[in-house]
Amino acid sequence: MALYDVVIIGAGPAGMTAAIYAARANMSVLLLEKLAPGGQIINTHEIQNYTGVGTINGAELAYKMFEHTQELQVAFDYGTVKDIKEEGNIKIITCEEEEKIFEAKTVILATGTIPRRLGVENEDRFAGENISWCAICDGAYYRDKDVVVIGGGNSAVEEAIYLASLANSVKVVTLFDLTADPVSCDELRALPNVTIYEFYNIEGFTGVEKLQGVRIKSTQTQEEVELTCDGVFEYIGLKPSTEAFAALGILDEQGYIKVNSRMETSVAGIYGAGDVVTKELRQVVTACSDGAVAAQVASKYIKTI
Ligand SMILES: Cc1cc2nc3c(=O)[nH]c(=O)nc-3n(C[C@H](O)[C@H](O)[C@H](O)COP(=O)(O)OP(=O)(O)OC[C@H]3O[C@@H](n4cnc5c(N)ncnc54)[C@H](O)[C@@H]3O)c2cc1C
Known part of the structure; x- marks a missing residue:
């Protein structure tokens, strides 16, 4: 089984940006997604507040982001992650689809939210x-x-x-x-x-x-x-998609992933990014920012293990 430097779970703006930064840091990357790449923006009519883009259809922005990951040869696969376990410094990621089990030195959790x-x-x-x-x-x-x-x-x-x-x-x-x-x-x-x-x-x-x-x-x-x-x-609010990570002991009372400003959870080598983490503002621009930080910190971490 291939051992990835980083497996990123969720291909929304946070996960895709993490993938871009990780690939550019020469990490081997697997981006896992249970539905279609893009996350919530696929279902958004217009995004009007993403810097430098003006007004853009959500699906179009999602496509551009995914295309960017593919220009950098990021490996992409479909899978619904149901569990993450640690074996020493290695993380074992298991999907609901039986044959899909992956190993990684680091994991970035970018699974976003679902509507309440x-x-x-x-x-x-x-x-x-x-x-x-x-x-x-x-x-x-x-x-x-x-x-x-x-x-x-x-x-x-x-x-x-x-x-x-x-x-x-x-x-x-x-x-x-x-x-x-x-x-x-x-x-x-x-x-x-x-x-x-x-x-x-x-x-x-x-x-x-x-x-x-x-x-x-x-x-x-x-x-x-x-x-x-x-x-x-x-449109009455959001619920974090974190059932699969409950056993890691990294969630707050509402189920969001607790991270510090380096996007680190309390488990070494596991990071959170985007709407799924505890934060003030859940938007595309902040999700991308989290993804970039998480990938950068993950790349530094693997040099220490
Ligand atoms: C109606 C609406 C309008 C919005 N308008 C704007 C706007 O105008 N401007 C703006 O900046 N933001 C807007 N947002 C917010 C923006 O969409 C989010 O902040 C952004 O998508 C968060 O990105 P993310 O990558 O953190 O999560 P998401 O986009 O939620 O992506 C998470 C991805 O993870 C996948 N996933 C979840 N669980 C698993 C699992 N177990 N295994 C594998 N994959 C999994 C999901 O399928 C999804 O693709 C809007 C949101 C909504 C709902």
Whole structure:
């Protein structure tokens, strides 16, 4: 079995940047991904805040990043990592796919996050049908229809703006006020087919065969309202993809990977990078930065073992 200098788990912006830095540091690199290279940006309509790029479609940026790794001959493989064990200084990485076991001197964990769910009445029933977590994937079904967007942060506001360009109407429901960046909030508020419901809780979803609406309740007046709609998009926060790393004892109470400013976890030779680590700002630019640091520190570490 080949022994890699570094195995990078997750081919989002953090993992791909780590791969670029590791390859340029002459490390042997394996980049492992359970879905398609690109991570969350594949499902993002537009990225407008990645330095020097202006406005770019998320999938296009993902493709450019992957192409960059391939120009540097980074080995890429599909695999869903389920476990990492240590044998001396060597890490054994096991995937759900039976035949896939890899060995590495260092590992960079860049598995990102998945969307949180509300956990309210009828959510499971309509999930994946008329309740979605991806406007870019499912938005087109709602051309000239009525949709509800749940959430008030950057993702909710940006995706609501995108949906407003397709749908007949967009109702944005948020538990507090809008917390996205002010430029995006102003853009959303100015759209003629958007209504914003601030300080509302989601009570549940209605409908028998098909989703019919969303029941919401004001946290200020306790008034209950049903918003009739054809589809719902939820953007209420993120959950780290770290089940596979729980046994390493490197997670905080929320399941994020604890790292220091060198992206080191408490296990020598294992690093975290991107949205999956404890941090202030989860964005493409910060994910890339983490990936670069992790690869650089990993390359220094292997010289010491
Ligand atoms: C709707 C939306 C809009 C956004 N808009 C912007 C924006 O405009 N600007 C901006 O800067 N950021 C934006 N973001 C945030 C940005 O997408 C993330 O910060 C960035 O993708 C984080 O990169 P990452 O590499 O850390 O994680 P991710 O992009 O989440 O990539 C992690 C990868 O790891 C893989 N993976 C997970 N578990 C395993 C496993 N066990 N084995 C193998 N592979 C695994 C996943 O499949 C995924 O490909 C947006 C996010 C969303 C959801």
